[in-house]
Amino acid sequence: MTRAPCRTHPRSVAPPSGAATDRTLVPVQELHDAPLAPLTTFRLGGPATRLVTATTDDEVIAAVRAADTAGTPLLIIGGGSNLVIGDKGFDGTALRIATEGFRLEGTRLELAAGEVWTDAVARTVEAGLAGIECLAGIPGSAGATPIQNVGAYGQEVSSTITEVVAYDRGSGETVTLSNAECAFSYRHSRFKEHPERYVVLRVRFELEEAGGLSAPLKYAETARVLGVEPGDRKELAEVRRAVLGLRAGKGMVLDPEDHDTWSAGSFFTNPILEADEYAAFLDRVRERLGDETAPPAYPAGDGRTKTSAAWLIDKAGFTKGYGTGPARISTKHTLALTNRGGATTEDLLALAREVVTGVREAFGVTLVNEPVTVGVSL
Template identity: 85%
Template sequence: MTPPARGTNEDGPWPRRDARGTDRTLVHVQELHDAPLAPLTTFRLGGPAARLVTATTDAEVVAAVRAADESGTPLLVIGGGSNLVIGDRGFDGTALRIATTGFHLDGTRLELAAGENWSDAVARTVEAGLAGIECLAGIPGSAGATPIQNVGAYGQEVRDTITEVVAYDRTTGETVTLTAAECAFRYRHSTFKDQPDRYVVLRVRFALEDAGGLSAPIKYPETARALGVEAGDRVPAAAARETVLRLRAGKGMVLDPADHDTWSAGSFFHNPILTDEAYAAFLARVQDRLGPDTAPPAYPAGEGRTKTSAAWLIDRAGFTKGYGTGPARISTKHTLALTNRGEATTEDLLTLAREVVAGVHAAFGVTLVNEPVTVGVSI
């Protein structure tokens, strides 16, 4: 029998193993079986996937999603793996790794493919003299993940600059374009998190600012102090980016294979947002426990709501930097990061996370919510 020409696939939509069990790649799509997933996450934790497909174009992403949906196969979409906790048993389905590339800058309009490295993309916009995402430097992961949880840090959020998100809608089977309003962005949330099984992000579009090489107005007090300016001032965009990178590195929030404090998902817990009633009860418990003059961090979070600091809660509940004796511990640089010291399992990590959640609730009556997505496990 004459073998099929390259670019066709008589075995179906994706590669299959040959009679000797060797993985084959067809139409640029790589498929592996019983594939390790831990190396694809910043935690370096988790068991294997029954099947791992790597897609390098939007068409391949869509075809992989459709193939999984049509066959009823569970699907796990992986970008940079920086916000993912995978169970030790792994994933019994198709893991789709999005490895698409594309950085297109037209004036102040930027379009990124979902698989583009986010931190590298930020650097390129700063090099181009544009403002709007310079304070989001050093955040690990891919561009496609940024709208999902409305990534933010140091006074900027992607909702400030995102204009559109192109996604594959698994409900309708069509590629759609969502406006920023349709994305329904709010603190670490979006319509993509509201409907986690509906959309697969393909491309993200931004409107940046040409401020003559200057940054957007500096909003975050820590950044302003480090730069020696007042909140609201502008500085060279490159200086803002470099300062944020230094601040993040000091907290173990810039990936470094040699530094186990960065073997994490960054901030593991959301900063709690409390109603006025809940905040009053929280404040009473804080002052009862720590003294009547103690004032916890408090930031306006919309009418009738106040945001407080998860890191402050964790520290004041007794979980200080470096807490733990096992292979999963709190970072030695930042109490909000849970880390793999090199030999941890996912269960080790979850045990630590549950201890922190229980301890904070016992101390202050506030229940912390994990920020990373969990697969096959729960806190």
């Protein structure tokens, strides 16, 4: 894949067509004391002082500028699939980005930040383009994908993103950042490193035309389900169906009727350990589980090793369905903490803290939450 050349600084570009230059422009929808729980996949969290829904880039920029000019705290909400909002809510302006835009020219794809991600993946598969098919079924919006460097089943968006168009709150300009400037790493990016600075407006991808076939399959489980070897390709539609089936089997496809999917997907990231940390971890594994036990291990570069958070949680005694209260571990996947229908955010955090403490005591590894917390912390 050909990527845009690396630049030392993001370049300034003209605002999107018709972009707002009047800082007093009022977005189209505004509510006060607005519930935020329905806007999250957890269905948790208190209200926002003010909720603005923006449907164009113009309105997004105007709402951000208005909040910044007034010195008002600002919370950006896309699909709400990676948010844990405190029970007291958010004292400030919550900006819900509901922009639309799917533009496909050859193998080049541009998505507005508010586009529903899983729908966009389906459309690229229908168009016969490979590169994001293994990211099917991930809830949330397109604008959130570069922030977290969303990945699953052997693919990450960083492998296909060429540019991200964002509003830079520091300079007050719209900027375009190349792939290199996004500083992608495992579940991380420049946008996550500086969460108060950038508001993603558009994401651009370079996909692959491979005669209706997928990208080479990197994830062993996906290859096994499809009856091929890792590195092989398979029909795009088959790969998408297989991924959706795998995700559904783990409760990772959002279903409003199924409380086992009221989650943020994987609540913890897979730990990446330095060489000395990994050696100490192996000692703890042998002490607890015996010399014959080998934990999952994957090279993570620079002598580091990545292991499985799901394995750690399970072996520390937190099995599928763990818990008796309104917040429990999913019955389908140990990485998903779920709201069984009557939970509060504090219920969820109490469970998360119990898991973190238990894993640390068992293996000396501290799990890190993947969702963004608002007004609360572990």
